[in-house]
Structure formats: C-alpha cells, structure tokens
Amino acid sequence: MRLRNAVIWLFAFGAMVLAGAASSSRWEHVPSKDHARANPLTGQNEAIEAGRTIYRDHCLQCHKVDGRGDGRKKPSLRSARVSGASDGDIEWFLRQGDLAHGMPSWSNLPEAQRWQLVAYLRSIQ
Amino acid sequence: MMVPRLAAVPRFATLFAAFLMPHLASVAAAQEKPYFVTYSQDLEEPGNLEIETKTALARPSDSSHYGATALELEYGVSAWWTAELYLDGQSTGHQSSLYTGFRVENRIRPLMREHVINPVLYVEYESISGADKTLLEVVGHDAETNLATENGEARREHKHEAEFKLILSSNFKDWNVSENFIAEKNLGHSPWEFGYAVGATHSLRGKASVKDCTFCAEKFIGGIEAYGGLGDTQSLSLRETSHYIAPLLGWQIRRLARLSFSPGFGLTSSSLDRIYRVGLAFEIAQPGGWFHAQKGSTR
Incomplete structure (x- = not known):
C-alpha cells in the first residue's frame, strides 16, 4: 500500500514537473x-x-x-x-x-x- | 564535354515563370542584406523559396564587355539549414551567350542560439565551365586575365569544384558585420585555393513606417563589402591576387521584390577595374502549401 502511494505521488510529481517545464521553459532561459x-x-x-x-x-x-x-x-x-x-x-x-x-x-x-x-x-x- | 547553349535557358525560364505567376500573391518580404559575395548569418525562412538573379557586368582589359547572371533558387529546409541551386550563364559582346554550369550549396547554423558572433558552415559543389564569369567568389590567384579568355576556348574547360566557407556574422545595434573565409578545391588536380569576403550593412532607418510605403528610409539598406583571393597551397601569398571593394545598396520594393546594386572597384593590377552588380530577388512564402491544403490556412 505504501509502495503504491509512493508510486502515485512520484507520477503526480513527475507530471507537475513536466507540465511546469512545458509552460515556462521558453522564458526560463531569458x-x-x-x-x-x-x-x-x-x-x-x-x-x-x-x-x-x-x-x-x-x-x-x-x-x-x-x-x-x-x-x-x-x-x-x-x-x-x-x-x-x-x-x-x-x-x-x-x-x-x-x-x-x-x-x-x-x-x-x-x-x-x-x-x-x-x-x-x-x-x- | 558539351555545354548546353543559352537558348535552352529562356524556354526553361518561361515555363518556370508561368508556373509561378498564379502564386505571386503569396510573396513575402525578406529582410536580407544586399551582399553579393559575402554571406551573413541570415538563412532562408523555413519553407520559403527565394528566387534571385545576380548579374555581374564588367569589361576585362583587351576583351569585350560581358554580363554574367546567376539564377539562384534558395529554399529554407529548416530554420538552421538553407539549400541553394545556382544556374549560371553569361553573354560576352562579339562572342556568344552560354550556360556555364550549376552550383549546389548548403548553409548550416551549428549553434541554435544567437551569439555575439554566429558561425555558419557552407558547403558547395560546383560544376561549371571555364567561361563562368559570375564572380560569386574570388579565390587563389583569380585574375582579370581569366575573364578575358574567348568563350569558345574557355567553355572547353570543365571544372568540378568543392568549396567550403566559414561564415562568421554578428548583428549588433542594427549593424550586420560578416566575415567569410573561403577554401576551394578543384576536384581534379589543382591545389586548395583560399579567399575572403567581409562586409557591413546598416538599415537607413530602424523604425518601420505606419503605412505601406515604397521609398521610406527603412526600405533601404546601405553597406560595403570587400573580397579577394589569398593564394593557394602552392603559393600562399597575396602576389598576383585580385581584391575588390564595393559599396552596396539594397531596396525592398514593398512585399514584391528586393533590388540590390553594387559598383565594385578593383584594388590590384590583377583585378578588373570596375564590376557592376545588380540583384533582383523574389521571395515566395511556403510554396509547399500549394500542393496540399493546410489545416487552418487563411490563404
């Protein structure tokens, strides 16, 4: 159970990181x-x-x-x-x-x- | 090897023009520099096709006037890669008119970001006859005497050449400054030949006008370029090399075309006294779209 929660949190965190990167990466280099x-x-x-x-x-x-x-x-x-x-x-x-x-x-x-x-x-x- | 006569070229040009006419509504305005010999970091916009003629008019000592034209088809393969095809021809007074060969070139920007100095790599293959007089570059010990050879004799020489250029270019405070280092090799037996071209341009005005105009100052770009030979691997010296300096003026005629003019002046005894160059360019936006309907197209 703990492992499943950890995997879900990991995926959620990864998705947030990717979404953030996709929306802001263009201007981060400025x-x-x-x-x-x-x-x-x-x-x-x-x-x-x-x-x-x-x-x-x-x-x-x-x-x-x-x-x-x-x-x-x-x-x-x-x-x-x-x-x-x-x-x-x-x-x-x-x-x-x-x-x-x-x-x-x-x-x-x-x-x-x-x-x-x-x-x-x-x-x- | 037989070189086709120029008579074939007008037929090709007529067919080509007939094909293009319906699409002239999709011409685009380019902001290119009026260089004739020097290359800047500017590449063709991706998917666009530019059709340009570059004509050189001169008279070598003890020979007739000539006019040599290169028809250039330049295509933006991507934002960092431009491919070009040149078809060259010339006409010499009291002699003949000839198709003198073709060139295929590629320009690639290896760095994806803008820097103080932007390198562009240039690779070209040329299949031209000895009668080619377009002078799109000057290398080695190229001299006025090469241009004075009679067409009948010069056309018998056929050259397969590879040419490499390192283009360094900077856009700074509305100035463009470009330097080209040229290495050319006849794939037969000749040594490597070297040359250079440097230039600077500046738009006559920075701000664009509110209304469409033809003669506004921002439609004009002025500048200067210098080019010449640097010898070859057998004689790496400036002895008996040609060098030129040439003021430049470019005029963007609304969205339709770009006209360039440059009177060049020879600086050494091996150079032509004067060479006049005229360029006329049309840029066609996204010709790939002619062959398939684009989603969301407004055309």
Whole structure:
C-alpha cells in the first residue's frame, strides 16, 4: 500500500514537473537583464500599427492573419504563454528565435522594429 | 564535354515563370542584406523559396564587355539549414551567350542560439565551365586575365569544384558585420585555393513606417563589402591576387521584390577595374502549401 502511494505521488510529481517545464521553459532561459527590459514604444498606437505591418511581412505566413497559428507546428501567439511574458522576454525570443523548432532568429530586424512587433503582439492578446 | 547553349535557358525560364505567376500573391518580404559575395548569418525562412538573379557586368582589359547572371533558387529546409541551386550563364559582346554550369550549396547554423558572433558552415559543389564569369567568389590567384579568355576556348574547360566557407556574422545595434573565409578545391588536380569576403550593412532607418510605403528610409539598406583571393597551397601569398571593394545598396520594393546594386572597384593590377552588380530577388512564402491544403490556412 505504501509502495503504491509512493508510486502515485512520484507520477503526480513527475507530471507537475513536466507540465511546469512545458509552460515556462521558453522564458526560463531569458537573462534577467533582458526579462526586465520594458518596451520603449508601449502605449504608442503608431507602434502597434507599424508592428501590424511588420507582422504581415514576416510572421503572417506562419502564424496566420489572426495570430492563431496553423494548429500544428506553428503555434498560436494568442496564448497564456505570450500574454504572461514580459516585453523583454518577447523581444529576446524574437532576437534568438528557436532554430531547433522552426522559429527563425529575427536579430536581422532593427531593434526598433522588434519593439514595434512586441507592441502589436501585446495588442492582439 | 558539351555545354548546353543559352537558348535552352529562356524556354526553361518561361515555363518556370508561368508556373509561378498564379502564386505571386503569396510573396513575402525578406529582410536580407544586399551582399553579393559575402554571406551573413541570415538563412532562408523555413519553407520559403527565394528566387534571385545576380548579374555581374564588367569589361576585362583587351576583351569585350560581358554580363554574367546567376539564377539562384534558395529554399529554407529548416530554420538552421538553407539549400541553394545556382544556374549560371553569361553573354560576352562579339562572342556568344552560354550556360556555364550549376552550383549546389548548403548553409548550416551549428549553434541554435544567437551569439555575439554566429558561425555558419557552407558547403558547395560546383560544376561549371571555364567561361563562368559570375564572380560569386574570388579565390587563389583569380585574375582579370581569366575573364578575358574567348568563350569558345574557355567553355572547353570543365571544372568540378568543392568549396567550403566559414561564415562568421554578428548583428549588433542594427549593424550586420560578416566575415567569410573561403577554401576551394578543384576536384581534379589543382591545389586548395583560399579567399575572403567581409562586409557591413546598416538599415537607413530602424523604425518601420505606419503605412505601406515604397521609398521610406527603412526600405533601404546601405553597406560595403570587400573580397579577394589569398593564394593557394602552392603559393600562399597575396602576389598576383585580385581584391575588390564595393559599396552596396539594397531596396525592398514593398512585399514584391528586393533590388540590390553594387559598383565594385578593383584594388590590384590583377583585378578588373570596375564590376557592376545588380540583384533582383523574389521571395515566395511556403510554396509547399500549394500542393496540399493546410489545416487552418487563411490563404
């Protein structure tokens, strides 16, 4: 009986660890300096509109018009994971990409355009 | 070995264009650098196809004007791997027009994270004739005199070459700085030849405009590149090597195309005095989707 309980607790703990890792692993790698960065364009409607144009040019082909992804490999951008991230997290992720999982690095975009894109992504949450 | 005449190329190009026309609505805007010889860390976005022509116009001493074009098909296999096919041809005044061969290349980013300096490994196989004048790289003791050989004679030489590049590239404060180290080997009997290319670019403006525009400053990227030969294993010196310096200008024409221009200037007596380069690129988003309906597709 004690052994069975121990196994159940072990599985439950493992499931919680995996669930936690799946939901937060993306941002755990963000350096604290980047995590703390605020979007210098926050609250500017022009930045959101310009971000919409950048989204259309670079992101729409995978993440689709409404940012909901394709339901398969290209994830939705209207998610708790994105809305719960800081501006700095998102800018860092755009800069880094996730090459192993198909997301290109956007370090080639000027920094101001990455912040405009962050402003737009915030607006569609 | 017989090299096909250029007459076959327009037929292929017409068929290819006819196939592409219905899909031009799905073109995508790329943010690529206007380099002609230097490679940066930028890879093709996964699933996208870029079609680009790179044309070099020059006149070697004691020879006729020529125009050499490389048609480049670049496909993003994944976010860390880009594969390319080049089809080369040239036309020399008072001589002839020729298809001069093909190149197959792969670029791979071994590190999955962004670093201060990002390495990219480049491997290429070339099957080209001696009449190839696209000058997509300069290695060894490549010289202006190689380009002055008559087409009829030059096309008889057929070269199978392997080329390796170590690309180091950094994006910092909206600047891109890239350095390429080149090693090329004729798979027949020739020694290893070495070369380099370095470049820097900067967007004319960082912020994007609110409205679609054609002539906004952020649509233009300026820069400069330098490239040349570093000798070969038999003579590892700068003697009788060619070196060039070339300002660059790239213009993203809305979402439709990207135009690049670069006047290059020879720096040594072995170099061409001037070489003008023009590039025109179209990027097509996710052409794989043409052949199967995608779940959740909005197209």
